Amino acid sequence: MHVLVLGAGQLARMMSLAGAPLNIEISAYDVTSGNIVHPLTQAVIGHGLDNAIEHADVITAEFEHIPHPILEVCEKSGKFLPSTQAIKAGGDRRLEKALLDNAGVRNAKYAVITTREDFTQAIEYVGMPMVLKSALGGYDGKGQWRLKESSQIDEIWQQMAQCIADSDNQAIVAEEFIPFQREVSLVGARGKDGAIAVYPLAENVHTNGVLSLSTAIADPALQEQAQQMFSAVAESLNYVGVLALEFFDLDGQLLVNEIAPRVHNSGHWTQQGAETCQFENHLRAVCGLPLGGTQLVRETAMVNILGEDTLPDAILSMPGCHIHWYGKEKRAGRKMGHINVCGGYSGELQRRLCALAAVLDAEAFPAIHEFAKKYAQ
Numbered sequence: 277m278h279v280l281v282l283g284a285g286q287l288a289r290m291m292s293l294a295g296a297p298l299n300i301e302i303s304a305y306d307v308t309s310g311n312i313v314h315p316l317t318q319a320v321i322g323h324g325l326d327n328a329i330e331h332a333d334v335i336t337a338e339f340e341h342i343p344h345p346i347l348e349v350c351e352k353s354g355k356f357l358p359s360t361q362a363i364k365a366g367g368d369r370r371l372e373k374a375l376l377d378n379a380g381v382r383n384a385k386y387a388v389i390t391t392r393e394d395f396t397q398a399i400e401y402v403g404m405p406m407v408l409k410s411a412l413g414g415y416d417g418k419g420q421w422r423l424k425e426s427s428q429i430d431e432i433w434q435q436m437a438q439c440i441a442d443s444d445n446q447a448i449v450a451e452e453f454i455p456f457q458r459e460v461s462l463v464g465a466r467g468k469d470g471a472i473a474v475y476p477l478a479e480n481v482h483t484n485g486v487l488s489l490s491t492a493i494a495d496p497a498l499q500e501q502a503q504q505m506f507s508a509v510a511e512s513l514n515y516v517g518v519l520a521l522e523f524f525d526l527d528g529q530l531l532v533n534e535i536a537p538r539v540h541n542s543g544h545w546t547q548q549g550a551e552t553c554q555f556e557n558h559l560r561a562v563c564g565l566p567l568g569g570t571q572l573v574r575e576t577a578m579v580n581i582l583g584e585d586t587l588p589d590a591i592l593s594m595p596g597c598h599i600h601w602y603g604k605e606k607r608a609g610r611k612m613g614h615i616n617v618c619g620g621y622s623g624e625l626q627r628r629l630c631a632l633a634a635v636l637d638a639e640a641f642p643a644i645h646e647f648a649k650k651y652a653q
């Protein structure tokens with residue numbers, strides 16, 4: 277099988293690594309350069325999308341901000357999964373909110389803003405404090421504002437008006453502020469036959485809007501809620517592939533924050549912690565193969581490596597620690613790799629995370645240091 281992935285980043289790279297044992301070969305379309313590249317080496321192996329589409333058995337995507345003309349060409353080939361509709365919903369908060377409402381899935385109260393009058397009405401309808409997010413192009417907390425009091429309205433409007441003017445079809449989604457206790461996510465797969473297999477929930481910690489620590493958790497009541505919402509969204513899209521739902525946990529009630537129609541950073545722990553990792557399950561789903569088991573095989577957490585391109589070698593000799601580099605050039609804040617940390621028995625994972633924190637720089641890895649500090653108390 278040959279799978280063409282739209283996007284040539286770390287998610288295509290990890291699909292390639294997971295696909296090899298099943299004889300699933302991956303090539304990646306670099307949307308910026310227009311080249312077809314090898315997902316591991318980034319070597320150019322072809323030019324132009326049309327040829328690559330012809331040679332692919334299946335086409336899928338590793339990110340949702342894909343220019344629509346590219347999506348349309350892929351959709352026309354009849355080989356594209358999950359679907360143009362799912363990718364567009366993941367990349368446009370207006371479509372995402374409408375999708376959640378139609379699927380009957382709880383999410384924060386919201387209003388769409390394109391004019392100053394809309395903003396005034398949104399403040400009345402949604403109330404303060406509120407979170408304002410650009411409908412297109414914003415991710416990892418970018419393109420967002422927090423409105424806490426009336427004195428901020430003029431200044432925030434100036435910035436939002438600029439954002440709306442700067443790109444076509446842009447708008448702002450105003451959302452009620454959710455005073456959640458924690459953020460969790462559910463990653464799962466739906467096969468071509470409609471079979472659904474979801475992983476255990478992951479609890480996620482963000483640093484400056486970017487995921488920094490993700491830990492698989494066992495919480496049967498939350499898991500049940502999350503699974504129901506996952507099925508509702510996946511079925512309403514007739515989804516095929518891996519899909520991630522991010523939630524706010526508000527007093528034991530989950531609200532969906534956003535969806536990602538692809539393999540997801542909060543599912544990287546599955547590489548060491550689950551029977552079948554998310555990358556393999558995505559490929560199995562889009563290739564029409566049976567899904568692999570999603571059960572936890574050992575307690576696992578994932579630590580993102582942000583903006584760093586070296587780590588102490590000592591980590592390689594620490595039990596349960598597995599480093600995954602993405603082969604990318606160093607840039608401040610960039611996702612450069614991750615470390616999966618596993619523990620075999622109760623409390624072992626936590627102790628291993630503390631041991632790892634002790635060899636990692638506190639400024640570069642604040643979330644794991646915060647965890648170790650709390651654990652020591």
Ligand code: AMP
Pocket residue numbers: 384407409414415416417418451452453454455456459482485533534
């Ligand atoms: P997002 O890009 O939508 O994932 O937002 C980035 C981060 O902002 C989330 O991970 C939350 O920590 C926070 N956030 C987003 N929306 C809300 C909301 N409605 N209420 C409270 N916090 C939010």
